[in-house]
Amino acid sequence: MKILLLSAYDADSHRYWHQNLIRQFPEHEWTLLTLPARYFAWRIRGNSLSWAFGEQRPLLEQPYDLVIATSMTDLSALKGMVPNLASIPSVVYFHENQFAYPATDNAHKSVEPQILNIYTAACADRILFNTTYNRDSFFSGAQALLKKLPDHVPAGLLTQLRERASVLPVPLENELFSPAQKLQTKLTDWRDNDRKALRIVWAARWEYDKGPTHLLAILEQLEKQNTDYRLCLMGQSFRHSPKEFKLISERFKHRLVQFGYAESREEYLQWLRSADAFLSTALHEFQGLSVLEAVACGCTPVLPAREVYPALFAEQYLYNCAEDIDQEATAACNKLSEAATERDTRMPPDVSYISWNNQRGAYEDMLNSITAKN
Structure with a gap:
């Protein structure tokens, strides 16, 4: 044909x-x-x-x-x-x-x-x-x-x-469901050799519809709660990316282990495979490929209860949305705390059907x- x-x-x-x-x-x-x-x-x-x-x-x-x-x-x-x-x-x-x-x-x-x-x-x-x-x-x-x-x-x-x-x-590519290859040392070192810190990945286009304002509010809330975490922040940036990303790079430098595009597809997947949780703050999402890939790689999803997510994932992986951004940030932080507590026992949802x-x-x-x- x-x-x-x-x-x-x-x-x-x-x-x-x-x-x-x-x-x-x-x-x-x-x-x-x-x-x-x-x-x-x-x-x-x-x-x-x-x-x-x-x-x-x-x-x-x-x-x-x-x-x-x-x-x-x-x-x-x-x-x-x-x-x-x-x-x-x-x-x-x-x-x-x-x-x-x-x-x-x-x-x-x-x-x-x-x-x-x-x-x-x-x-x-x-x-x-x-x-x-x-x-x-x-x-x-x-x-x-x-x-x-x-x-x-x-x-x-x-x-x-x-x-x-x-x-x-x-x-999703079949390879995502294969046993993970041994991770490179620089990716397994999230500046926390004893694994106490919660390893969070956020990956999306650096545009307004992916919720950078919400991401900034969540990070500020995590700091107020004295949460021990490390952040891998990936995605495609643009000439006029929202100002929140620059603020995050300045205010949370001590938390960041990656900021910007991964050097290769292999490195991107290795970050996912070595993380505990995948955080989304999207205001606009029709399928959420980055989320699904992260879950296939073993991440626990922490997602807003809006857009496509309620149709794809159970309530336990969704945080409540609110007009008050600080209230929503608190809900997201609570879900991240659950992910930290249960990271050694909770199995990620099965997305192999896709x-x-x-x-x-x-x-x-x-x-x-x-x-x-x-």
């Missing part, structure tokens, strides 16, 4: 997904086109223009059996600009949707990304979401938006889209069914 895969805003999680997808199905002939994950407003609106009239057009005009596109791809426009794509079966994969972002001055104000999500879904034969939370928030958001439009809104559109929609998670070993069959069925119908 010849498959065209389009990732129009190739963020880390999107890359993780398509690289493993291609690796899992070498029997197919893949053509991958990507665009960098930057200049969001231009990228989400202009990707069809960039591809259709750019140097990749000859690749788009090749005969394919299937097109797979991420939801950032302006697929409806691309099919109009490159007519041969219109007759090829297509699947759209939603890593996220534009309806469930937290309200903030930093968020994109335009409604256009939401409209484009609907257009892309409407022109696909199959719509896939990585979680039920992603699917449900897309449809509730789309319904609310369509109700606001003045006239000529097609009746039954969302019903049609629901009939084509299903949930298929981004699988491994490629257990999800490959569902992906294979998807690939075969969409082409069989056409």
Whole structure:
């Protein structure tokens, strides 16, 4: 089967997904086109223009059996600009949707990304979401938006889209569930040779929607409680990353064992395998790959009871959320204290169901069914 895969805003999680997808199905002939994950407003609106009239057009005009596109791809426009794509079966994969972002001055104000999500879904034969939370928030958001439009809104559109929609998670690499390799000395030394300190990892994009304000409040609370802990703080930083990260590097230097990107994928996983707890403060999360990877590596998750997390993890791993940030920080610290007390006896939750070993069959069925119908 010849498959065209389009990732129009190739963020880390999107890359993780398509690289493993291609690796899992070498029997197919893949053509991958990507665009960098930057200049969001231009990228989400202009990707069809960039591809259709750019140097990749000859690749788009090749005969394919299937097109797979991420939801950032302006697929409806691309099919109009490159007519041969219109007759090829297509699947759209939603890593996220534009309806469930937290309200903030930093968020994109335009409604256009939401409209484009609907257009892309409407022109696909199959719509896939990585979680039920992603699917449900897309449809509730789309319904609310369509109700606001003045006239000529097609009746039954969302019903049609629901009939084509299903949930298929981004699988975790099988290697995560293999016995951990012996850790390097520099990673096992968290400045605490007797292992009394709680080893905490926080790993996410250094952006407002991952809750840096909440992270700072939690660390301040841990200090007030005289908690003995060490912090490995990883993730992708940007030119205009929130100021909280600089404050953390200054105020909590004595707690930090890692600050910034790990030097390699192997080192990143070693940090996870040598940690006790994985802390999330996310205000926006559709699947939480970093959390799932950490749990697969043996970390106890300490997560806010919002977004996708209540659908993935039991209550014992969730801390209560509150409008008062200090109150929420206290709840998170209480969960971290539980993790410290039980770290030698508590087993992390089982997330092996989301491994490629257990999800490959569902992906294979998807690939075969969409082409069989056409």
